[in-house]
Amino acid sequence: MKSILAGLEAGAVRLTEDMINPNDDATKRYGAIPLMFEKQPRREIAVGRITYDSWRQGPAPALRNVMDGHLRRLTLKAGSVKLEIVAQKVRNDWEFVARVYSRKGVRHDMVLRVGRRKILAGSGGYFLWSSKLVPRNLQLLSYEHDIVFEQLSWQ
Amino acid sequence: MATNIYIIWQGVLEGSPAAWQELVGLYSGLVNTIAIRVGLDVADAEDCAQQTWLTLYRKRSSIRDPKALPAWLIRTTHRRAVRMFERLRRGASAGRSFEQAKKTVTLPVDVIEQLETQAIIEIGMRQLDPRCRKLLRALYLSPEERSYREIAGILKIRPNSLGPLRSRCMIKLRKIIENLGFESD
Numbered sequence: 001m002k003s004i005l006a007g008l009e010a011g012a013v014r015l016t017e018d019m020i021n022p023n024d025d026a027t028k029r030y031g032a033i034p035l036m037f038e039k040q041p042r043r044e045i046a047v048g049r050i051t052y053d054s055w056r057q058g059p060a061p062a063l064r065n066v067m068d069g070h071l072r073r074l075t076l077k078a079g080s081v082k083l084e085i086v087a088q089k090v091r092n093d094w095e096f097v098a099r100v101y102s103r104k105g106v107r108h109d110m111v112l113r114v115g116r117r118k119i120l121a122g123s124g125g126y127f128l129w130s131s132k133l134v135p136r137n138l139q140l141l142s143y144e145h146d147i148v149f150e151q152l153s154w155q
Numbered sequence: 156m157a158t159n160i161y162i163i164w165q166g167v168l169e170g171s172p173a174a175w176q177e178l179v180g181l182y183s184g185l186v187n188t189i190a191i192r193v194g195l196d197v198a199d200a201e202d203c204a205q206q207t208w209l210t211l212y213r214k215r216s217s218i219r220d221p222k223a224l225p226a227w228l229i230r231t232t233h234r235r236a237v238r239m240f241e242r243l244r245r246g247a248s249a250g251r252s253f254e255q256a257k258k259t260v261t262l263p264v265d266v267i268e269q270l271e272t273q274a275i276i277e278i279g280m281r282q283l284d285p286r287c288r289k290l291l292r293a294l295y296l297s298p299e300e301r302s303y304r305e306i307a308g309i310l311k312i313r314p315n316s317l318g319p320l321r322s323r324c325m326i327k328l329r330k331i332i333e334n335l336g337f338e339s340d
Contacts, residue, residue: 004332005325007272008295022187026201030183030208031176037212038170122205123198143172 028108029121035111035141036118048078048140048149076138078147081107083140094134098127113139158282160336164221178224179208185225185274186232192262192270193236195243203239207232222336225271237261279331286310287324294321 022030034040052075070089075082085098096114099121100107106125111118114135119127134154140147158181166174186207190200210231211218218227262270280288293306307314 004272004275004337005329008276008291009325020188020191021184022201022204026187026204027179027183030179030205031172033208033212034170034172034175036209040172120205120209123201 025106025108025125026123029125032109032111032120032142035143036120040141040143043143044145046078046081046145046147048076048081048083048138048147050150050152051075051077051082074152076149078140078149081140081147083112083138083147083149087134090130093130093132095130096128096135099125100127100140109142111141113137113141158278158331159334160221160224164218164224167215175212181278182225182228182274184277185270186228188270188274189229189232189262189267190236192266193233194240195236199239199243200236203236204232206235220336225274229267229271233262233267275332275335275337276328278335279328282331283324283327286320287327290317290320290324291328 052073054071054073072087074085074087076085077083080103082101083098084101085096088095098112100110100112108121108125111120112127113119114129114131115133115137117129118141119129121127134152136151136154138149138152140149158177160181163174163177163181167178183204186204187200190203191197195203207228211228218224280291283291290306290310293301293309301309303317304314307317310317310320312320
């Protein structure tokens with residue numbers, strides 16, 4: 001790195017026009033990365049429950065896991081934290097989209113744990129993943145507390 | 156107190172979330188800028204940057220000297236952004252016009268070097284006191300050229316105090332940049 005301040009004094013460096021900071025939401029997601037890897041110190045654990053399940057009014061159980069394009073919508077809640085999931089059957093796989101909300105809107109500082117897999121939200125706060133297996137155990141991890149949701153049934 | 160990159164990096168190596176967040180705060184502008192300058196839109200650039208940060212966290216123990224971080228972040232983001240851009244260009248989902256799609260995406264070395272310098276100065280400027288920041292921005296980073304008299308007016312000081320103040324502010328900035336692990340001159 002040569003002559004940093006000389007460049008500034010000579011007018012060779014222009015800051016305001018060129019550096020583009022990411023929005024705060026993206027910075028929060030990047031900040032949550034250690035949750036993906038490290039075992040965090042013991043934190044408070046909240047329990048979350050299903051508050052909406054489209055299968056309660058949905059197709060007959062015999063069709064649920066076989067119909068291509070079939071959707072299941074779920075909302076799970078723990079206090080003010082809400083996890084919304086849309087699951088879609090695509091051929092032999094399930095594709096999932098999830099988002100976490102709090103009173104202030106979409107949360108970007110949490111990691112979703114699906115079974116053993118940990119997922120970091122992408123742009124817009126969406127968690128995207130696909131799997132041949134349906135998830136039964138979901139957790140949300142943050143630096144303040146973890147949320148363990150009641151087990152999902154896919155029957 | 157000036158940010159010391161060696162202390163932050165030590166915290167990152169020890170798994171401190173606060174140190175990691177501080178590091179992200181320092182360099183997120185640089186990483187994002189590289190991805191956008193390659194040609195990615197805002198959402199794709201954020202995802203590309205996220206991959207860079209994930210890779211850095213995974214490989215953090217292989218980086219011994221934190222002075223190498225800006226160059227490492229630039230190189231990794233640039234390579235990933237170019238690959239991502241090429242993939243989007245090839246894919247039907249790119250949604251870009253032909254004119255946009257045929258642009259060369261690899262950034263020239265001098266642009267990359269300039270961005271690295273800018274990032275370091277920007278980080279240093281953020282840590283300066285407001286008066287010095289205002290003065291140095293007015294002197295060196297303002298789009299319009301201003302006379303010493305005008306700048307002194309903005310800062311509400313006598314024009315003949317501007318030179319000594321400028322020197323003091325440059326010394327402060329030099330110290331901050333050196334604490335970040337870089338040679339200022």
